[in-house]
Amino acid sequence: MSTPTKNPARIFIHRGRPQQKVSGAADYLRLNDKMAMLLPTIQRNLRLKQDCQHILPRMFDSCEVLQLQDEVLTLAAPNAALATKLKQSGTKLQTCLQERGWQVNAIRIKVQVKRVVEKPTPVKQISLSNHALHALTELEQTLEKSKHNSDLHAALARMIARHQNK
Known part of the structure; x- marks a missing residue:
């Protein structure tokens, strides 16, 4: 039986044949x-x-x-x-x-219809500090209520609600 070499990338394979040195996927395929x-x-x-x-x-x-x-x-x-x-x-x-x-x-x-794999819902990786949340709330409250700002008001309200629930 041969002794293992000092190179950690080399392994020995036993399959009823004499041991052969393998140093990666290409050698394994050969x-x-x-x-x-x-x-x-x-x-x-x-x-x-x-x-x-x-x-x-x-x-x-x-x-x-x-x-x-x-x-x-x-x-x-x-x-x-x-x-x-x-x-x-x-x-x-x-x-x-x-x-x-x-x-x-x-x-x-x-x-060939593939099996549908549902994507997991992404985990929120960012959270706002209390100071940032307070600043967004203040911005939403002080922003002029006009037709042009209605989408911005709605977006700020959603963001504030989403981060307050954390």
Whole structure:
């Protein structure tokens, strides 16, 4: 059994094989043949997605590149409406991708509904001091009551109420 080296970035992996030194994710992928075979495909799909986002920036934010096989690009859209818009822009996308060197002769679009994950409500990170709250209250009370200031009055009242409840 070999002794561990002094370099903390090196680890040893036991999988029924002789121990091999690993010093990062790239070395791990080289050791694991199946994962290493996927790496070029993942990199290609990432470059392809970046090119698609450059061509159709608004539409392609929520879409994914599934595969490029036999000159057929398969894309995933989160809903039917976006899939329809992508289909309408398919000719432009295909032409621009070909100009960038991609061999794409057809585009398939699949609707893949993603699970909706609710965003947590943000935690308020700022609080006003009593002095600041008093100054805002005084400003709201002394501000001239006119049609032009009505939105400002309402905003100040909401801010004061929100920070008094803390």
